[in-house]
Amino acid sequence: MAKDFTTREQDYSKWYNELVVRADLAESSDVRGCMVIKPHGYAIWENMQSQLDKMFKQTGHSNAYFPLFIPKSYLSKEADHVEGFAKEAAVVTHYRLKNDEDGKGVVVDPEAKLEEELIVRPTSETIIWNSYRKWIQSYRDLPIKLNQWANVVRWEMRTRLFLRTAEFLWQEGHTAHATKDEAIEEAEQMLEVYAKFAEKYMAIPVVKGIKTESERFAGALETYCIEALMQDGKALQAGTSHFLGQNFAKAFDVKYASKEGKEEYVWATSWGVSTRLMGALIMTHSDDNGLVIPPKLAPIHVAIVPIYKNDEQFEAISKKAKEIKEKLEDKGFIVRFDDRDTHKPGWKFAEYEFKGVPTRIAIGPKDMEKGTVELARRDTLEKQFVPMDEVADIIPGLLDEIQENLFDRAKKFRDENTTEVDNWEDFKKAIKKGGFVSAHWDGTAETENKIKESTKATIRCIPLNNKKEDGKCVFSGNPSKERVLFAKAY
């Protein structure tokens, strides 16, 4: 299957595009910028959703659902927000089609024009805070901690599967609080949830930090983020959590009566991750043989492939395979016994390898004689013969090992590709080479912009718990108190 498959070294970007399509994760649709998420890709996304949803509920959040459409005027209510989102929106102007007069097809009915245009949500702060106004009167109504799983649309001119699409799937948390401190705590807590999810489940090491003012979410006072490093040395923002201050409360007039009977504006956060995480997952772990999926998010943990020449062999092998399958299923693993006679074992090996199934068992006539099976692991491609009766006991530990190995490998790569530099020449070289570049910055948007123009590198974040260290801005030479993290980014 991996025949004619572009390698990462040949063309990383082409490698990614081919991988997504050939591993049956997603494909482009005929609708500009919109993707079709295919079953294998969706199954991974479902596993992500399920784990994230559990973590949101563990931290006291409930799910709800708000309208897909946002009245145009809502977008204008928060000044920064409209600047950030109105420009690339899908606009609904009519609510009816009619038969074309020439009898062929349908046309928009000009009489069915909406009084006010509706925007397909690019994000839901405005529509949600319009509801919160009705829900919040007193401090007793606070906090409100909701999350929504939804599709959103941002009209993008250049799209790439999972990484940047006009429509994408995501979750957006929206919380309302009585105090500033509580809102900041919430935003920080959700950043921790995202970081834990990225590292523990996606096996992706991340840097937690805050965005500079110019990289903040439109309408936020502080944007917290997690940043990951892809194998081509470019950074990818894998989740953001925003402290929104009272901006949306003021825009939508959401006040509460405090315990002391005073009227106060409500404090807000929002936070989200999207199908973009699929792109991060693919690019962090996969290799020239195809997809690699961390066991904790894999739709199938073990594939079992029988090798046989006749019915008798097939039956004996099937019996053993099913025993192994059952033992593993009892331990909570998803096992596929691939007994299709339409494909040869070699084809199946290539298929499971390419699609990233973490472990694969092969059982042939010789194995039956010796009481062994061949056990292959996807991350290292190593194979070993293990006793047939023990394989179901070996696999859980092996899956843990694979999960850990993927994280360690990615962390080693990230650390090896993080460079501290202290002057402009080294900075340019380091950015050109790729990876995170840790450097002093004078704190001005002007310098940030000039660096971006000159090198295409942006400040990914000011890391949390950053070491304070006196230094000079790598670009302007002006004094600086701490290093920030630069990189070219997706």
Next chain:
Amino acid sequence: MAKDFTTREQDYSKWYNELVVRADLAESSDVRGCMVIKPHGYAIWENMQSQLDKMFKQTGHSNAYFPLFIPKSYLSKEADHVEGFAKEAAVVTHYRLKNDEDGKGVVVDPEAKLEEELIVRPTSETIIWNSYRKWIQSYRDLPIKLNQWANVVRWEMRTRLFLRTAEFLWQEGHTAHATKDEAIEEAEQMLEVYAKFAEKYMAIPVVKGIKTESERFAGALETYCIEALMQDGKALQAGTSHFLGQNFAKAFDVKYASKEGKEEYVWATSWGVSTRLMGALIMTHSDDNGLVIPPKLAPIHVAIVPIYKNDEQFEAISKKAKEIKEKLEDKGFIVRFDDRDTHKPGWKFAEYEFKGVPTRIAIGPKDMEKGTVELARRDTLEKQFVPMDEVADIIPGLLDEIQENLFDRAKKFRDENTTEVDNWEDFKKAIKKGGFVSAHWDGTAETENKIKESTKATIRCIPLNNKKEDGKCVFSGNPSKERVLFAKAY
């Protein structure tokens, strides 16, 4: 809480609308016809989703995701389909807003007009079959059995929360098969899945049947459905499964090479249930005291309310309550120990009653002395004192009993409100009284229409496995071979 709450007898429709809002299930948004599904309502929907999703996977389906937008021209490709769906669609015509020249707000940028308008999906047959064309070449690519959880939009002029909204949430299954028989089997299998879900989980007895030609889904050769009866005597269609023949394969040119090497058009089904089921659930079981939720779909199974006058009492009761909670949680139940000091016990009782929590435990100082608790069940409102140490063992059986009782009660109501009639006068009387009316029909759309015009009753379905019985059409007197089921419907 149930103060000032309209009773079913006073005004069934008002009762429903008030219930949905006051039980915090959903509310109207400012966007015409679009609802906000609030956390309590969404939690019930999530439980429905989770069970249905399991049943879809058990029957060999996978989830996927297709674009929200459908090019206008796709809708025209299947002739019946466009008639059914194009007329009430949300149409995206532009992809950008710009700042208004007067500096206030944003306006649609006339230069950002789409070449071809996009329709917000009212259902996804067209966009999915356009993909299937690329996915299917040979019989080896079949069957394809996909499901999608998604939002859809149908512009409705008169909307009601859950029952009829412009945007709603649903699942839509779309399958592709090599043979007609296999497609019919699939459509029938999914009807069985829906019926089982309705009866076993929602505790709603349903009649399985097929729709008459005039009530069929736009583009289907056969529409299977389940029909339920609400407490006001009106029927509600609770799920449909369509055998689509080769209509979409022909419209989108989807052919496969058979084992014998012949080119054949592919056979299709589609099937769906939506947030409309929430309306069915509410209207089937709830009463003048508020919502009643079957235990199998309840977000909380047990609420525990402490009654106390001082800290000492509170601590002793809390300790016991937490023990009970833990025992029940170990058995897999969701328990809420409501230790809020902001609300009085009476308020909490009313709250859990109104929101439909199946069982409620109260523990007061006297209970502590006697070693008892008060256990209340929501369906019958009965209360009993049971030993404190046994309540965690009693509740699982009680929840089963409640689930069964709700189904039996609804079935008794349905059966008592199903009338066989054999002449037009009785027919009109029976329809006026409400409920299902079983009568002979001559099989013509003309008669069906006249009956509808005269009585507002429609043929809900021709029941599956219907008894063959010679008779005369209740309207035309023409011969008939079986009875069909009429009712006024939601």
